[in-house]
Amino acid sequence: MDWWRPLAALSVALLAFLALGGLAGLVGAVLGNLAALAVVALVLAAVLAWSKWGSGPNRWLSNPYWE
Numbered sequence: 001m002d003w004w005r006p007l008a009a010l011s012v013a014l015l016a017f018l019a020l021g022g023l024a025g026l027v028g029a030v031l032g033n034l035a036a037l038a039v040v041a042l043v044l045a046a047v048l049a050w051s052k053w054g055s056g057p058n059r060w061l062s063n064p065y066w067e
Helices: 004-031 034-054
Strands: none
Touching: 004 034
């Protein structure tokens, strides 16, 4: 039996537990503060807009001779 596998599984479980606990604490703090909720909404809108802008074809690199 590999001795590192249980240790790795325990480390991953601990990291996931800490990440979920931190996320739950952050959500609780944001929901209680209107300014923080507005900032989260603006960041989410910016990320969605940026991903939409980046998913389109690149017109600067399009050339009818390359296709």
